[in-house]
Amino acid sequence: MPTLESALVISNNQVSSHMFEMELAAPQIVPFCEPGQFVHLRVNSLNDPLLRRPLSLYDVDKKRGTITLLYKVVGKGTTSLAQLHADEYVDVMGPLGRPFSYPPAGQWAILVGGGVGIAPLLYLARRLKEKNYPVRVLYGTQSSSELVALDRFRQLGVQTVAATMDGEADYQGLVTDLLYQQLSGQEVEYLYTCGPEPMMAEVAEYARQYGLNGEVSLEEHMACGVGACLGCARKLKDSDEGYVKVCKDGPVFGLYEVELDLAPR
Amino acid sequence: MPTLESALVISNNQVSSHMFEMELAAPQIVPFCEPGQFVHLRVNSLNDPLLRRPLSLYDVDKKRGTITLLYKVVGKGTTSLAQLHADEYVDVMGPLGRPFSYPPAGQWAILVGGGVGIAPLLYLARRLKEKNYPVRVLYGTQSSSELVALDRFRQLGVQTVAATMDGEADYQGLVTDLLYQQLSGQEVEYLYTCGPEPMMAEVAEYARQYGLNGEVSLEEHMACGVGACLGCARKLKDSDEGYVKVCKDGPVFGLYEVELDLAPR
Amino acid sequence: MPNQPLKPDKVDMSVNLGGLQMKNPVCTASGTFGYGSEYIDYFDPALLGAVIVKGTTMEPRAGNPPPRIVETPAGMLNAIGLENPGVEAFISQYMPELRAQGVTVVANIAGNTLEEYGQLAQRLDHVEGIAALELNISCPNVKQGGLQFGTDPDMVYQVVNMVKSNTQLPVIPKLSPNVTDIVAIASAAQEGGADALAMINTLMGMAVDIDRCRPTLANIFGGLSGPAIKPVALRMIYQVYQQVKLPILGGGGIVSVRDALEFMMVGASAVSIGTGIFVDPYLPCQVIDGLQEYAAQHGLASIKELVGAAHQE
Amino acid sequence: MPNQPLKPDKVDMSVNLGGLQMKNPVCTASGTFGYGSEYIDYFDPALLGAVIVKGTTMEPRAGNPPPRIVETPAGMLNAIGLENPGVEAFISQYMPELRAQGVTVVANIAGNTLEEYGQLAQRLDHVEGIAALELNISCPNVKQGGLQFGTDPDMVYQVVNMVKSNTQLPVIPKLSPNVTDIVAIASAAQEGGADALAMINTLMGMAVDIDRCRPTLANIFGGLSGPAIKPVALRMIYQVYQQVKLPILGGGGIVSVRDALEFMMVGASAVSIGTGIFVDPYLPCQVIDGLQEYAAQHGLASIKELVGAAHQE
Numbered sequence A, B: 001m002p003t004l005e006s007a008l009v010i011s012n013n014q015v016s017s018h019m020f021e022m023e024l025a026a027p028q029i030v031p032f033c034e035p036g037q038f039v040h041l042r043v044n045s046l047n048d049p050l051l052r053r054p055l056s057l058y059d060v061d062k063k064r065g066t067i068t069l070l071y072k073v074v075g076k077g078t079t080s081l082a083q084l085h086a087d088e089y090v091d092v093m094g095p096l097g098r099p100f101s102y103p104p105a106g107q108w109a110i111l112v113g114g115g116v117g118i119a120p121l122l123y124l125a126r127r128l129k130e131k132n133y134p135v136r137v138l139y140g141t142q143s144s145s146e147l148v149a150l151d152r153f154r155q156l157g158v159q160t161v162a163a164t165m166d167g168e169a170d171y172q173g174l175v176t177d178l179l180y181q182q183l184s185g186q187e188v189e190y191l192y193t194c195g196p197e198p199m200m201a202e203v204a205e206y207a208r209q210y211g212l213n214g215e216v217s218l219e220e221h222m223a224c225g226v227g228a229c230l231g232c233a234r235k236l237k238d239s240d241e242g243y244v245k246v247c248k249d250g251p252v253f254g255l256y257e258v259e260l261d262l263a264p265r
Numbered sequence C, D: 001m002p003n004q005p006l007k008p009d010k011v012d013m014s015v016n017l018g019g020l021q022m023k024n025p026v027c028t029a030s031g032t033f034g035y036g037s038e039y040i041d042y043f044d045p046a047l048l049g050a051v052i053v054k055g056t057t058m059e060p061r062a063g064n065p066p067p068r069i070v071e072t073p074a075g076m077l078n079a080i081g082l083e084n085p086g087v088e089a090f091i092s093q094y095m096p097e098l099r100a101q102g103v104t105v106v107a108n109i110a111g112n113t114l115e116e117y118g119q120l121a122q123r124l125d126h127v128e129g130i131a132a133l134e135l136n137i138s139c140p141n142v143k144q145g146g147l148q149f150g151t152d153p154d155m156v157y158q159v160v161n162m163v164k165s166n167t168q169l170p171v172i173p174k175l176s177p178n179v180t181d182i183v184a185i186a187s188a189a190q191e192g193g194a195d196a197l198a199m200i201n202t203l204m205g206m207a208v209d210i211d212r213c214r215p216t217l218a219n220i221f222g223g224l225s226g227p228a229i230k231p232v233a234l235r236m237i238y239q240v241y242q243q244v245k246l247p248i249l250g251g252g253g254i255v256s257v258r259d260a261l262e263f264m265m266v267g268a269s270a271v272s273i274g275t276g277i278f279v280d281p282y283l284p285c286q287v288i289d290g291l292q293e294y295a296a297q298h299g300l301a302s303i304k305e306l307v308g309a310a311h312q313e
């Protein structure tokens, strides 16, 4: 059951020029956490920023009772978050939203993450591993200095191929090109993707070509995070049935379920 | 000349249950600082709180290029201030306002401070001492644990008598009673006072009785701090000339110049 | 108030808002608390004075395309576009659970025409579990060139009158703050037969996404809520309290117990919490407890004694 | 805007606001920058597009008793009560220094009656150094039962007309946002002969001191300014820009370069900064530089190209 708790900051470290990793003691939230879900944080006790900020579960340590978040500093909410020190508290609601489902038996799990979109895929990889699914991770960022999750995936023991534009990782180019080059048709694959929407649209297109299935994790500006405000609407694909809510019906959706924006917003 | 500078927090220590002492490196502001003036602080870079907060110069170290502030945590501005860590920066405007003047030659300087109202009197005592005025300080607080400035006055080598209600200091009772008891008519005294308004009104009454002169330091809610918004108005005593501005015409006023509120606001 | 302090449980927290009987003066605002079950993991909605459910229209509405919300300084803009399943689905799909939970339900209705308000009132009149009707009159009147019902005293009179003649339930029009003279609007509502007034709805605003050089909301304009609008809400309630003798359900920017106290002191008999729930889901309960404690400390035997206290000389 | 970036000094920053020629589009708002010398330690006021000085009345005014200001969420309320030394003292005591500093001065005038507006306009018409008149019409008309000039299209028309017939200077009425239909007010100002519009003045609000159980301001009501009101200001400017063909001086809550860009994109030809100066005295200069940089990066040869850009399809 989701709950709200005042979580102790265990650590909050800068891991690249704009990214931070924060570990929080959240013993009441941890037991319910599934990969793909998110927490909704109040970054300070002031009115600025007023609203909570949604962040994916990057990792969960059920023994320690902690969750780890990976976030990119983009605006005032994440800037305030980056200023938290160990031993301070932050108000966390969660876990929220629909988690990833597991692949049909016998399928490979292919995780395609771009930039900070890698966040929900680490905890997913951990759980897939525990359930003995064959897992392969394709991880793309602009430059190799942003491959902040790479070591964690490798520590998990999952095969991880990194694509960057600067040519200093396994592959030079887009992670979607890597996808076509490395995987086309080799096994029956179940695709998970999170990252910039044009990238996810490309992954969906790849899946369509090879008749594959999978899931995508979406973002939308949120207020309540629990389905009450109807703020985080997304149009279902080929449907007049109105809008789904990313916070409650998602953030995980079927690869073909929602419209993906090809142009960056 | 007043200026605005991004000042480095040297230290920010809790000195009693609700009071903090903060030392700031403000080399551009320091050269112009006179006792009784104040600085106007932006406590964070957010919109909450929106306005700056005025705090008196508690002490100034011209050699080190630092100013020290003594503040009581009463609301969100001072709460935010208390969360600043050493090595962070805070945006400071100052020095602002009309400083204390010095006593006529041959007079004793009597400093009567109550609670956090002691703040502007320490730097005043230091400067009076440097100029070889005879100085006596009467310092009142509710309980002896709040006598946070006592050691600093004693280090300066000025005679300081402390009054608290709990009987654990030099005198048990109100600092204004101490005033009547200790001083009445002994020397020609020039009075400086800062603290709760009923206390200051009492000091003014004492001065009236003995025909003494002096100055008072007032507070009023402020926006600009420089005389532009006309927000910090106070009525002059027995006058139809309208309002003075605490930020520019004060915060230091002649003991008989302004109306003092006998009731706590 | 120099009264002797009381024990908190000695304070009578109940209020009667023009016939709407509530166990305490704290409601959740329409559109911010869904149908009462979305926050069930955080607290029991039956603890509230009332739950004002999401605005309901005759026909289902899909709502506006996204983006629908954007944060602003100490506030947010929303342009949900009244997404709702329509009055029949509301009654059949949501009312059973609300009844089962023992929630005091206030329905919030919105029409395209005067007649629709009447139809909605009639349809909801005998639905078990509905304790009052709140009228969202910040909607365009499609028969009058889209002019908002709530901005014209005449139309306000007509809407309230129409609803009153179609229901036995207490009728609480929710006033739009986007008007020159709020007292004239409130008076028109009173003449129309309103049992109480809800104030205020959102201020109309907008935001620009400078990176796209376009309005942020797909709908261009949206309703501003949250702490930013509190001073406007307080002022309007203060003005109306002095001139119109109807109980007021006050809200707009409440995010703390102190805020709720301000609203009661200017004249609100009860308060609604909207955006504040998004910030802190426990806020409604904190406000109930906080009001009770405040009353106890100040020796008030009933929370009603607070109402309008800031007006006394 | 796919243009090639320019060097910042290649951007033409000048604007002409209905005859008021300014070297750049950034002004300080009336009542927040005194008479231009209060912030002299922080920057040279001649760097600004214009300084709009404190509101001036025929006779000196002492202003309201304190407390006059109170902070609110992302904003503040003020009830200064138009404290000023009167028009004669303004001309003799403050104009000489403003002239000597080379400041572009906009006088802001407020009258108790229609006639006073005319007298003020006439008196200021040939005063050297005054570049335009801004009309504060958020004042009660004492001859009409205290109804604010700015809330009635008819009175707005009359005030503007009266001022126009008494001066050669560009006339810029400053619209009150406390109205149902801002476009109707703006249209009335246009018909009256306005050369440009200033929008918006403060929203009317209040706050309660719960410890004293009284309104915080001695005047009870005050004007709400600061970031809290930005969404309302942007919305009103967007609406007026679409329907009224007068240049707009936009403001209300600007505390950053991004805010100023929002105002220009919805249709402001120039911007005014008020409360933002209290937060950061360097803000006006930062906004001038920031707008210039933004234009340069986006390859705009003139800052005018930004005006209304968010309206394009």
Ligand SMILES: Cc1cc2nc3c(=O)[nH]c(=O)nc-3n(C[C@H](O)[C@H](O)[C@H](O)COP(=O)(O)OP(=O)(O)OC[C@H]3O[C@@H](n4cnc5c(N)ncnc54)[C@H](O)[C@@H]3O)c2cc1C
Binding pocket: A038, A049, A051, A052, A053, A054, A055, A056, A057, A070, A071, A072, A073, A074, A075, A076, A077, A078, A079, A116, A119, A120, A218, A219, A220, A221, A222, A251, C070, C071
């Ligand atoms: C379900 C979900 C999971 C997410 N997980 C992560 C994560 O693990 N790591 C990470 O770095 N980011 C994640 N994001 C994006 C993250 O929420 C935003 O980057 C963050 O809210 C920005 O806040 P800000 O104040 O720093 O930026 P600002 O741009 O100042 O924010 C302004 C407003 O826009 C909203 N906003 C801005 N960007 C986004 C966005 N991309 N998605 C949703 N709302 C946005 C903010 O919540 C806020 O309301 C996730 C978003 C969602 C919806």
Ligand SMILES: Cc1cc2nc3c(=O)[nH]c(=O)nc-3n(C[C@H](O)[C@H](O)[C@H](O)COP(=O)(O)OP(=O)(O)OC[C@H]3O[C@@H](n4cnc5c(N)ncnc54)[C@H](O)[C@@H]3O)c2cc1C
Binding pocket: B038, B049, B051, B052, B053, B054, B055, B056, B057, B070, B071, B072, B073, B074, B075, B076, B077, B078, B079, B116, B119, B120, B218, B219, B220, B221, B222, B251, D070, D071
């Ligand atoms: C010239 C001057 C010198 C001061 N020096 C000191 C000092 O050395 N140490 C110290 O602890 N305090 C001092 N004060 C009071 C201090 O400014 C307030 O306690 C502080 O602003 C409270 O801010 P807050 O956000 O914590 O409280 P809140 O009550 O949340 O503040 C709300 C608003 O009220 C204003 N405010 C609240 N209390 C006061 C007050 N007493 N005077 C003026 N404005 C107030 C705030 O500035 C703010 O605008 C001084 C005030 C003035 C005018």
Ligand SMILES: Cc1cc2nc3c(=O)[nH]c(=O)nc-3n(C[C@H](O)[C@H](O)[C@H](O)COP(=O)(O)O)c2cc1C
Binding pocket: A229, A230, A231, C029, C030, C031, C032, C054, C055, C056, C078, C080, C082, C108, C135, C136, C174, C200, C201, C202, C224, C225, C226, C227, C229, C251, C252, C253, C254, C272, C273, C274, C275, C276
């Ligand atoms: C997301 C959202 C949806 C809303 N939907 C409705 C609605 O359907 N009907 C209505 O009358 N008011 C609606 N409102 C207005 C609120 O009920 C409330 O009047 C307003 O938000 C001001 O209060 P607050 O500041 O506490 O949120 C909505 C507000 C928000 C933020």
Ligand SMILES: Cc1cc2nc3c(=O)[nH]c(=O)nc-3n(C[C@H](O)[C@H](O)[C@H](O)COP(=O)(O)O)c2cc1C
Binding pocket: B229, B230, B231, D029, D030, D031, D032, D054, D055, D056, D078, D080, D082, D108, D135, D136, D174, D200, D201, D202, D224, D225, D226, D227, D229, D251, D252, D253, D254, D272, D273, D274, D275, D276
């Ligand atoms: C302290 C203060 C005094 C003001 N005095 C005047 C005035 O004399 N005349 C006037 O037209 N507007 C006056 N205003 C309104 C401002 O000029 C401006 O229109 C308003 O504050 C909104 O802009 P802002 O949010 O940038 O402050 C005053 C505002 C403040 C905060």
Ligand code: FES
Binding pocket: A221, A222, A223, A224, A225, A226, A227, A228, A229, A230, A231, A232, A245, A246, A247, A248
């Ligand atoms: S954020 Fe409120 S419904 Fe999704």
Ligand code: FES
Binding pocket: B221, B222, B223, B224, B225, B226, B227, B228, B229, B230, B231, B232, B245, B246, B247, B248
């Ligand atoms: S604070 Fe603005 S005049 Fe004093």
